[in-house]
Amino acid sequence: QVQLVESGGGLVQAGGSLRLSCACASSERTFNKYAMAWFRQAPRKEREFVAGISWTGDRTYYTDSVKGRFTISRDNAKNTVYLRMSSLKPEDTGVYYCAAAIAPVANAGTQYAYWGQGTQVTVST
Numbered sequence: 001q002v003q004l005v006e007s008g009g010g011l012v013q014a015g016g017s018l019r020l021s022c023a024c025a026s027s028e029r030t031f032n033k034y035a036m037a038w039f040r041q042a043p044r045k046e047r048e049f050v051a052g053i054s055w056t057g058d059r060t061y062y063t064d065s066v067k068g069r070f071t072i073s074r075d076n077a078k079n080t081v082y083l084r085m086s087s088l089k090p091e092d093t094g095v096y097y098c099a100a101a102i103a104p105v106a107n108a109g110t111q112y113a114y115w116g117q118g119t120q121v122t123v124s125t
Contacts, residue, residue: 002026002034002114004098009119012088016123020083022098022116031079032056034100038072038083039109040121042094050096051083052105061105065091088123096121 008020024031037052051072052061060072071084099112
């Protein structure tokens with residue numbers, strides 16, 4: 001069983017910053033055996049890939065709209081993955097989900113077997 005718990009969401013003005021955290025608890029394998037990713041879903045839109053990080057953290061991937069503004073990282077000693085978001089825009093608003101995969105990082109949600117409940121991020125103008 002794998003549990004993912006996100007935190008750190010909230011309301012922020014455009015141009016501001018937030019850091020999301022996702023704590024992982026797994027009885028199946030150690031945290032460093034999961035590729036991790038963040039997805040988001042805006043109102044009336046489909047869920048989209050935001051960022052992903054490899055098992056060891058040496059490879060990161062971003063969707064084009066967040067490159068240069070968001071940074072994904074992980075601390076395997078703390079079983080936690082982070083998403084640092086800066087220069088936030090209203091279009092970044094949505095529910096942000098943490099996801100874990102036994103496979104390599106992918107931008108398709110179907111590749112991820114485990115999901116958190118999500119944390120709301122709202123960026124105001």
